[in-house]
Amino acid sequence: MSGFDHRTYYEMLRDSMSVALVKAVLNKDLAESKETRLKARGNGGEVDAKQESEELAEFIEFLATDLFQYLPKDLTIITYDMKLADETGYIGSIESAEDFLNNLPGSYVDAIVEAKLLGADGDAEDVKRMTTSVMEDYLATATAPPLKWTETRPLECELCAREVKLTYHHLIPRSTHSRVLKKRMHPEYMLNRVAWLCRSCHSFVHHCEENMELAKNWYTIELLEQRDDIQKWISYISKRPGKTRVK
Numbered sequence: 001m002s003g004f005d006h007r008t009y010y011e012m013l014r015d016s017m018s019v020a021l022v023k024a025v026l027n028k029d030l031a032e033s034k035e036t037r038l039k040a041r042g043n044g045g046e047v048d049a050k051q052e053s054e055e056l057a058e059f060i061e062f063l064a065t066d067l068f069q070y071l072p073k074d075l076t077i078i079t080y081d082m083k084l085a086d087e088t089g090y091i092g093s094i095e096s097a098e099d100f101l102n103n104l105p106g107s108y109v110d111a112i113v114e115a116k117l118l119g120a121d122g123d124a125e126d127v128k129r130m131t132t133s134v135m136e137d138y139l140a141t142a143t144a145p146p147l148k149w150t151e152t153r154p155l156e157c158e159l160c161a162r163e164v165k166l167t168y169h170h171l172i173p174r175s176t177h178s179r180v181l182k183k184r185m186h187p188e189y190m191l192n193r194v195a196w197l198c199r200s201c202h203s204f205v206h207h208c209e210e211n212m213e214l215a216k217n218w219y220t221i222e223l224l225e226q227r228d229d230i231q232k233w234i235s236y237i238s239k240r241p242g243k244t245r246v247k
């Protein structure tokens, strides 16, 4: 799983596939004669449309599962970090998927051609073209930079889950940034990560450890939550009042 996108690599591939296929099917439908569509409508077309989209979702799931198991291992572990570190620009590029696209599994190609998903005369070349756009989207997603952390503001404190006024805690405290960079402890883009904590939890975190220790060993919510003292704290504070939603 990528460290930033909470979807698994399989889910990223499936979603990229979904985007490309829905687009392809829409294009095909638009190309179909108006007459056919009118007939479908007279036939209870709305119900058909719903059933059709459920079937399409199932089919996408099936195709993505098939494709994913043939995906070269190195395309299922790529990250933003790896892309940044690669000066050749190969990691995350469509060239890195070229061999795979030239040797798409037969079962996958046949399934799409037989379902006439890319039109009545859609062939292996059309499947390759469509899959190229799937892979472009997939590679871009898998190697995307992290979200801007401050835009991920939740409603609840990330430790005690109470809906109270939140403050932001730099998971890698600002005062440590220059040393963190000098020691190459974390890559630069990680420095802006924040957790949204209520005042009580925020104070408690800083009471537990010095800033440098936080930067070194306790730089995610998941890590903080593993500590005994923080677990005890959460079970205490989460029972305190503070369920009122703050705008």
Ligand SMILES: [Zn+2]
Pocket: 157, 158, 159, 160, 161, 162, 197, 198, 199, 200, 201, 202, 237
């Ligand atoms: Zn809290």
Ligand SMILES: [Zn+2]
Pocket: 168, 169, 170, 202, 206
């Ligand atoms: Zn803080």
